[in-house]
Amino acid sequence: MAVSWLVFRCPREVPSQHITHTAPRGNSFSGRVFRVTFLMLAVSFTVPLLGAMMLLDSPIDPQPLSFKEPPLLHGVLQPNTKLRQAERLFENQLVGPESITNIGDVIFTGTADGRVIKIENGEVDTIARFGSGPCKTRDDEPTCGRPLGIRVGPNGTLFVVDAYKGLFEVNPWTREVKLLLSSDIPIEGRKMSFVNDLTITRDGRKIYFTDSSSKWQRRDFLLLVMEGTDDGRLLEYDTETKEVKVLLDQLRFANGVQLSPDEDFVLVAELTMARIRRVYVSGLMKGGVDLFAENLPGFPDNIRPSSSGGYWVCMSSIRPNPGFSMLDFLSERPYIKRMIFKLFSQETVMKFVPRYSLALELSSSGTIQRSLHDPDGQVATYISEAHEHDGVASSAHALISLISGERSPESSGGLISVTLLRPALCSNSRTESKTGFSLGGATRIVSDE
Numbered sequence: 149m150a151v152s153w154l155v156f157r158c159p160r161e162v163p164s165q166h167i168t169h170t171a172p173r174g175n176s177f178s179g180r181v182f183r184v185t186f187l188m189l190a191v192s193f194t195v196p197l198l199g200a201m202m203l204l205d206s207p208i209d210p211q212p213l214s215f216k217e218p219p220l221l222h223g224v225l226q227p228n229t230k231l232r233q234a235e236r237l238f239e240n241q242l243v244g245p246e247s248i249t250n251i252g253d254v255i256f257t258g259t260a261d262g263r264v265i266k267i268e269n270g271e272v273d274t275i276a277r278f279g280s281g282p283c284k285t286r287d288d289e290p291t292c293g294r295p296l297g298i299r300v301g302p303n304g305t306l307f308v309v310d311a312y313k314g315l316f317e318v319n320p321w322t323r324e325v326k327l328l329l330s331s332d333i334p335i336e337g338r339k340m341s342f343v344n345d346l347t348i349t350r351d352g353r354k355i356y357f358t359d360s361s362s363k364w365q366r367r368d369f370l371l372l373v374m375e376g377t378d379d380g381r382l383l384e385y386d387t388e389t390k391e392v393k394v395l396l397d398q399l400r401f402a403n404g405v406q407l408s409p410d411e412d413f414v415l416v417a418e419l420t421m422a423r424i425r426r427v428y429v430s431g432l433m434k435g436g437v438d439l440f441a442e443n444l445p446g447f448p449d450n451i452r453p454s455s456s457g458g459y460w461v462c463m464s465s466i467r468p469n470p471g472f473s474m475l476d477f478l479s480e481r482p483y484i485k486r487m488i489f490k491l492f493s494q495e496t497v498m499k500f501v502p503r504y505s506l507a508l509e510l511s512s513s514g515t516i517q518r519s520l521h522d523p524d525g526q527v528a529t530y531i532s533e534a535h536e537h538d539g540v541a542s543s544a545h546a547l548i549s550l551i552s553g554e555r556s557p558e559s560s561g562g563l564i565s566v567t568l569l570r571p572a573l574c575s576n577s578r579t580e581s582k583t584g585f586s587l588g589g590a591t592r593i594v595s596d597e
Contacts, residue, residue, distance in 0.1 A: 204490045208375040210482035216443045218467035224516050225445055231505050231522035234564035241272045247298045247450055248535050256306055258295025264318060275323050278313040286367045294366055297345035302352040309343045309357055311366035329385055336394050338362040345450055347407045355385040356414045358402040370494040372401055373420050374485050382416045382427060396427050404450035415440055417448035441514040446506050450533035454509050460534035463506040505531045
């Protein structure tokens with residue numbers, strides 16, 4: 149239009165210098181028209197979209213949380229490839245094993261398809277189920293059941309918690325199953341929606357266990373983390389009186405638990421806060437609570453004793469420093485978390501969580517002694533527990549089946565083992581032990597020198 153107007157206004161020959169000036173003016177004007185039109189179209193689409201997003205309900209109501217700067221991955225936390233050198237066991241035979249225990253050379257674990265498994269002489273056998281099928285999708289979990297923490301009692305029976313069903317005792321030889329405490333029974337006025345892990349006294353009298361949340365179930369674990377819900381609990385069950393009491397409340401994702409060697413305190417992982425709490429259950433400090441380890445380089449899952457007198461702790465996700473920690477970044481920005489879950493599912497968000505696997509050995513006082521890494525999850529992915537016995541450490545690993553809720557051969561799990569070389573006391577000689585992590589693969593031995 150600008151060029152046409154000039155032609156009618158000036159029909160005589162126009163000097164070339166005038167043409168060189170008018171062409172850019174026309175182009176500039178057209179460019180401005182285009183930009184304004186594009187902006188108006190963008191606004192016309194964006195404003196209704198934002199309005200619709202505001203009207204959408206978010207499944208979470210997150211609260212702002214504050215964290216210290218994560219510890220630097222230097223010194224004992226220096227990244228290595230110890231876990232990557234392991235080989236995976238029982239591939240395509242175990243679906244997302246979470247926790248393991250052993251009686252002699254026989255290994256027991258619970259899997260994401262609702263089974264309690266016995267592994268003897270290389271053979272995998274189902275000894276118990278707490279739910280019923282089908283067990284194929286995340287929607288099936290509450291009916292199917294999800295065995296998590298597992299321990300051996302003093303009489304050779306297994307004590308198992310199921311995330312949806314409660315606390316059980318299983319005779320691994322007769323396969324008799326006994327329900328000790330149902331999740332349907334409210335404890336001090338609140339239901340148990342996500343029973344997670346347990347530890348038991350040597351005499352079998354007391355069982356300490358965690359309920360991660362009374363609001364969120366296991367299949368919604370990421371929503372529990374992102375919301376920062378503080379309704380997790382540490383509970384005590386008396387096997388003689390059948391009484392249950394709450395020892396510690398207001399935990400943000402109560403996770404793994406472990407009794408001390410002297411049974412005077414219980415450690416409980418508070419996953420969302422990247423720390424481990426200590427609850428005294430006997431002695432002069434009984435009833436007291438303090439911090440055993442804080443500002444960990446990741447979010448702690450199960451805790452198990454190490455042969456050095458300390459504890460193994462596996463990280464469900466890490467807080468890289470140097471690097472970017474998505475959970476740390478979002479912790480003080482609840483509005484972003486709210487918006488994310490308006491638009492995306494847990495499964496989609498999990499794709500952005502680093503596959504970095506990290507296992508820590510803590511001393512008896514809570515300091516980090518060493519770390520085992522698989523920086524990009526090539527072999528060890530989403531490990532959940534390290535279990536050491538008779539010098540052999542086996543670890544339980546929550547695979548994609550646990551994270552995504554899928555239960556298929558493609559999401560299968562397994563076990564790995566890693567040989568650790570420890571300095572003998574007052575000697576330069578070394579003794580061997582093996583550490584295994586439950587994930588989905590086979591086993592190879594690797595030195596931790």
